[in-house]
Amino acid sequence: MGSPSPLLPRHAGSAMVVGGPTTVLDLGGLRIVSDPTFDAPGPHGYLTKTEGPAVTEDRLGDVDVVLVSHDNHADNFDDRGRAFALAAPLLLTTTSGAARLGSPAKGLAAWDTHSLRRPDGGELTVTAVPAVHGPEDGERDPDGDVNCQVIGFVLAGDGLPTVYISGDNASIRTVTEIARRIPGIAAAVLHAGAARVPGKFRERPVSLDSVRAAAAAAVLGAPVNIPAHYTGWAHFTEGREAIEHAFDDAGLTPVLAIADHGTWLPLTP
């Protein structure tokens, strides 16, 4: 009989990429998990997972809110990630995703907000922000979305660093709009990895590639940029080395926060 895995202690003001896009953020006394994926490696339809999570969901303890940029793709929302999200007290996602998922999902359109009470008495406001899941000229679905409906998130509250989580977004134009409308973003979790899907958009990236991740960091002006979504799935075509190289080329190594998955990274320098 195995002993239960130890719970992951709280680490205030920090984020940890646990694998793929999946990031744990401890902010304002809340534990937040974005794009949960916890399956073991293996096939998921047309996608193949190549690495399991550095931290399994049973170790996360009580989670306050799960953020799902889109529920449509297994690399952002796999089977165990789905079970985990549906067991959380609150799941924030797209409007179409919330309709598919049901309780406890709440749908947000871009620029909608949802506020959570913090244990310290303040509030954390989650703002849904736009994301474009492919090239700017990518074929649009009947709802006008490239690939599918996707949102990113900005987390903000008194005394807290403002944190942007990109979701699957390939558009620097969109990052620029977010930076303009929400000044003072202190930390960004950027879905990099240049995900490319055979037969889709001529295999052009559906997430940030390394150069665009560095460009996003430049546009945001955030002192902390945490790449996620760059390893763990076969369709991610650029990894840690490429990201480090691109940030170095841009002269932005000081604002790059990257470490092995399962490592806490401070959200303020």
Ligand SMILES: [Zn+2]
């Ligand atoms: Zn996707």
